Amino acid sequence: MSALTNAIEILRCFSSARPDLSFADVMALTGKPKSSTSRLLRSLRDCGLLEQDPHTRRYRPGLLTFELGRLHRAHDDLISMAERELREVCARTGHTGYIAVLDGFEQVVLRIVPGSNPLRVVNPPGQRTPALATSNGRAMLARLSDDDIRARVPTTYPKLPRNSPQNFKQLIARLDEIRRTGVSEAADESIEGVGSQGFALKSGETGEMIGIAVSYSVQATTAAERANVRRELAAMAAKLRRLTGDPLDQDTARIQTGTR
Amino acid sequence: MSALTNAIEILRCFSSARPDLSFADVMALTGKPKSSTSRLLRSLRDCGLLEQDPHTRRYRPGLLTFELGRLHRAHDDLISMAERELREVCARTGHTGYIAVLDGFEQVVLRIVPGSNPLRVVNPPGQRTPALATSNGRAMLARLSDDDIRARVPTTYPKLPRNSPQNFKQLIARLDEIRRTGVSEAADESIEGVGSQGFALKSGETGEMIGIAVSYSVQATTAAERANVRRELAAMAAKLRRLTGDPLDQDTARIQTGTR
DNA sequence: GACAAGGTTCCGAAATTTGGAACTACCTTG
DNA sequence: CAAGGTAGTTCCAAATTTCGGAACCTTGTC
Incomplete structure (x- = not known):
């Protein structure tokens, strides 16, 4: 050693x-x-x-x-572009935004955009969380092949919060749903009473992938408000995918045909 | 190796x-x-x-x-206490505040408090600068013994901006002035047109030392405004020294009698 | 297809690391 | 104040790594 x-x-x-x-x-x-x-x-x-x-x-x-x-990804175009868009969405909706990257089966928070709503920030930058238990974490996993995911998750499946997938089969089912609908949602997982919606963004140029999420209090938001967040995120995702040349379609095809 | x-x-x-x-x-x-x-x-x-x-x-x-x-000194009481006070001073004066630590003969910016005045922030956290060319850097050096300073400054004295001390003798003269008056000021040094005033704070408990400075545009401020900054800093220094048990007097005595 | 830049692999000699044990220093407690 | 504990440091020979030159690979370019 x-x-x-x-x-x-x-x-x-x-x-x-x-x-x-x-x-x-x-x-x-x-x-x-x-x-x-x-x-x-x-x-x-x-x-x-x-x-x-x-x-x-x-x-x-x-x-x-x-x-x-302080130098880490200081000049990362993908992240700063995403952060700019996320800021606008957070300003409009009042919720808190997160940008994270995948590392193994965990994610690390890179940027946070505090919202105007009084929801205490519990995940400061640098925070490490199981990606299986967050909306943007699962969105990132959903873009990998099942084999790749299997290699990342520890052999003994980790103990996760109630509403997170409790075993590998549940996880894959949940990821398939994300792949089908394009929407990743979480509620009452890592933190009680907190929900989030997120998506994964991949640069066509560098291939790097980040997860973007908007987080809110489940009690303090209505279904209509959450639908609004969904629309905002969908619009943001569409815009960012266009700007970054995200190869989403190829990835989906690759996963569905089982190609490595 | x-x-x-x-x-x-x-x-x-x-x-x-x-x-x-x-x-x-x-x-x-x-x-x-x-x-x-x-x-x-x-x-x-x-x-x-x-x-x-x-x-x-x-x-x-x-x-x-x-x-x-992100973990580095996340829970440092000295820094968070100083940051809290600095925030208030910056809010009142509109200028930009800095907290830095000494490392050899350089300083590294740890925290920055943006002011309301439109002065572009040129020293983000993590920035490394020769301590000889900043007000808070010199304030920190002034609390060391001349022998200690000599050991830190490279044998070939570095090339510094016009208004900074140009050789070791000038440096010592400038530090002596800081020791006498308790005031450390800089103008048109690292950055043209930018001035600052600063002081050094040392914890009586842990012995750690930080440099605190307020920075402004020389052109855009009047002498009266700069005198106001001096008063604000003096009050802040007095308060923080009391709160942290800064052994300023002992240090001064030690340096003046030449004790190691 | 030759060339260069950028980078990896190989190998024996040389240097570093290892970990147990002995040692020091400083509290705390009876 | 002696005894015991915690927190570490230093020592040493054996075991492991690292070192750097040279040969080798890969990729893009003319």
């Missing part, structure tokens, strides 16, 4: 649930011996990937990660 | 001026042979620290750096 692999293993221990870790935490999470952990933490701290609180001696991501993080 | 050192060397090649790099760029910047560069880039990509554009094949910071970057 290379030094880099070990370093990454430590870095991956940090998350919004665990933004800082003690020496013992890292040892427990990685299962590595004390001496190795000690050396590696020191290296990571010295190079700026981690910082150490001089008082509590706990470790947290360092200045270098902050700098690099 | 460890694998981690090499990895960091590559990561440090990225900056806002160079947000993505080709294989050849990395080779040229690090001076490493092709085979080593190839292996290392692949590792960095596989572990998520870098991404590769499938079309142009250029590398850029990856999803993992984005996630970790």
Whole structure:
């Protein structure tokens, strides 16, 4: 196992649930011996990937990660174009917008557009969630082949909220529905009382894919209002697909004929 | 040289001026042979620290750096406290506020509070600038001992804008002035026509130090307006120093008696 | 089809990493 | 104040990685 692999293993221990870790935490999470952990933490701290609180001696991501993080897709055309459109939709509807990317079977929030409605933002940028339990996450999965999806989902199907697909078969059924109707919807899944609608956008040029969603309180919205969101999203999707040359049709054909 | 050192060397090649790099760029910047560069880039990509554009094949910071970057000092009390105060000052004065940290002889912008005045934001978070050429950068340096400063400034004194200190002696004179008057000001340095005033804040508890500045257009502000900014900053500094237990007096005494 | 740019793979020598154990430092508790 | 615990550091020889030159592949171009 290379030094880099070990370093990454430590870095991956940090998350919004665990933004800082003690020496013992890292040892427990990685299962590595004390001496190795000690050396590696020191290296990571010295190079700026981690910082150490001089008082509590706990470790947290360092200045270098902050700098690099700011650079991540800073000039990404697909994302900035989508964000611009999403801003307008959010301004009109008052709801909160999300842009996320797929990573394995999880998604990571890249951008958030706060709405005017008072719904607390629970998924800040950088947040990692199972893609199976969100509208835009499933919309992205729906554009992959079933084989590809199978390879992403862990062998032991994860425990998900009540309204999310509870096993692989349910998941595929749900994705088929998205492929058929072109609409991906979620309600009361990751967060109780919160619903969302989303779609996936793929650049014809670079092939990169993002998931776009609008999120709202289920209690505080009427069926008519949700239908309005659906229309807004459909219009936005159509416009963005045209602008980015999204190969949606080819993808759908590829999946339906079972071509890899 | 460890694998981690090499990895960091590559990561440090990225900056806002160079947000993505080709294989050849990395080779040229690090001076490493092709085979080593190839292996290392692949590792960095596989572990998520870098991404590769499938079309142009250029590398850029990856999803993992984005996630970790969002975690960096997310729960830092000193910064969030300072940001809260800065927001109020910026709302009252209409100018743009900055919070930065010192790293060697450079500073990195952590937070920015846009003002209501139409002054384009040129230093987004993550931006790295010589601390010698900014008001809050010099304010931070002024709290270090002259020996410490000497160790940070490169042996060949860097080429700085016209109004910045042009050599080590000028720098020390300027820092002494900050130590005496408690005021750090800059005008027409990093950016033509832009002035700023700043101060350094140090937590008595953790010892961490940040630089806080308010920035404005020199042409568009009167001397009276700048005096108002000075008063606002002085009040803010006093309040924050009280709240954080800033050991300013001890630091000053330590520097003046030449104690390490 | 030759050429160049960009990149990968191979291999033995050289350097680094590994992890157990011994050691240090600093609290806390009886 | 001794004993015990936590948090780490340092040491060392064995095991594993990395290193870089050279040969090799791939893709686009003239």
